[in-house]
Amino acid sequence: MKTDVVVIGGGIAGLEASTALHNLGHHVILIEKKDILGGHVALWDKLFPNNKNASSIIHYLKDHLPQNLTILLSTEITNISKRNNSFFIETNFHQTIETKSVLVATGYDVFNAHLKEEYGYGIYDNVITSAELEEMFKNNKPILTKQGKEPSRIGFVHCVGSRDRKINNLYCSKVCCVTAVKQAIEIRQKLPFSETYCFYMDLRMYGLNFEELYNESQEKYGVTFIRGRLSEASETIDGKIIIKVEDTLLGRPLKMTMDMLVLMVGMVPSAGTSFLINKLDLLSNNGHFIASSDEHLLANYTNVNGVFVAGTASSPKSIDDTFADARSAVLAIHQYLTSQKM
Template sequence: MSKNVIVIGGGIAGMESSAYLAAMGYNVTILEKEGKLGGHLLKWERLFPTKRHGKEVLEFLSQGISEHVSIIYHADIENIERKDQVFNVHLSKGTSLKADAVLIATGYETFDARKKEEYGYGIYDNVITSPDLEEIFLSGKGIRTASGKVPQRIGLVHCVGSRDEKAGNIYCSKVCCVTGVKQAIEIKEKLSQTEVYCFYMDMRMYGFHFEELYKEAQEKWGVYFIRGRLSESCENADGTIVVKVEDTLAGKPLKMTVDLLVLLVGFVPSEGTRKIGELLGLSFNSNRFIKSADEHTMSNVSSEPGIFMAGTCTSPRTIANTIMDARSAAATVASYLEGYNIEKRTIHRNLK
């Protein structure tokens, strides 16, 4: 009789790990809190660095969801009990499910930009976030200011809620730099006469083709990159936004008016990640994501036997890295279910 795996979360990581676990013959049930699969991928029109449409990747992921994968939508987990090697997952609607292993794929949320009070999100009409801009792209509507005008100048602010001790997040979210470059190019594609300024601390173009995209933004599209962190933004009487920033390459303070300001928000652990981690008594790392048993060698393994993680519930990741991590998690879960002693191998610390 094949074993049961419950995958919590039906985003990229949950879908891809389910596909591989099902392919290996396990009975997989995805518990998804929303009414459809796809998670954040549903909200991104095009993806860096290729500018491929997000729905293409979603289509690929969907093909992996075979008849061996059951899906429970609008799932609200009330409690998870463990007896010997078996987990009993209780849902709020009274359903209970048994599982031999639990894979957490509860992901991230974008940083609530209102917490960077000095940038005025939620207060100034023409301050939006990168997901808001993506929603505009998805809707097919033109990029307009709150009053319906074509913006003549748009600013993008990097590292909003990332690498920011004041915001409580010291880590890099890994995707915002290149998202900013991608969105800057997309703005120029749609509004060629609009000036686009990116305000950054560092441009972390670590991924394959990221640097090329960054170069394209400057050379082909004329996007301006200004090294300096925004200190504040304010609203003019006409609704335009005044930004104050130090141009650290020129060594001068800079004050500029933009028609639209886009905040490139970072990743924080999702509410689901926090809730499920707490329900299962898991450890969290210093950045509040679920802690892996070892960052180098046990990235999918939790502090409790039989409970595994995939994707951004452990740290920020790109889509490509999330898919790889999901397959890695599937292999780890399968090995555990087949009796392989995952923790048999140990790390020797302080080897000289």
């Protein structure tokens, strides 16, 4: 198979870019390793800050996919190499695709919370991740502890796997703060008699209406925000979680008992992103996400001519930022392919 551009990754960046590139007259092949499109957004229930259904985004993108776009689902890349000005992509179906350009839209993986050993994820029954809580919301599962009780006190731990020197992830994952606010509100809506606490370092409410959501969470829903990072979590004999944290505003240590602890897991480069960094000799930012040629002027270009990047493969991004980045990548690829044709 020969094509103008292969888009790797069928999340929102890949879908948006594939459609736009096709509409600009380029031949596009979209490769997705899973059997469904939509990436992480397909797993989400409601979006911040407006409670929009995440599925509406995916439906919109799928509805606008061109009829004759080539989409390869359940397809994994086994090898990719560059010869002259073309890239040769081999797949698990023993196909070889020759393409003039590649858009890496391989996204992120959720931080493996096991690595923050002191929080007891995977050991203590009632320590879960924000992704798992979202999955409960999406599937309308009752919010229950492992002991089958409605939790009366729930803690949200911010920055799990982000801004953390101990695990060598110094970057901010950008969306976890506001996600915690959104999820804490949803908990209060579903369990009105519960107490919810957010433990944060600082709150990065950078987006439009984020600050309003944060204010609403306190004024309308009574979510309590405590500035301080957890030092450890442990389990009581009846399965509750005891946390130790310093309240850095009051300047004193706290010890609190929670029925459920939610870890706000950040973004790390996906396995696919890391694979392509290795295979294509792409530069990365401190061993993490794919580095842009220039963060300001050439954000979607990489150090390899003909390889472009979009979405969270290059850094943590919100959905809005991902769309903007995907459209920007489309322009960059369009210019690249047009100049080649000339």
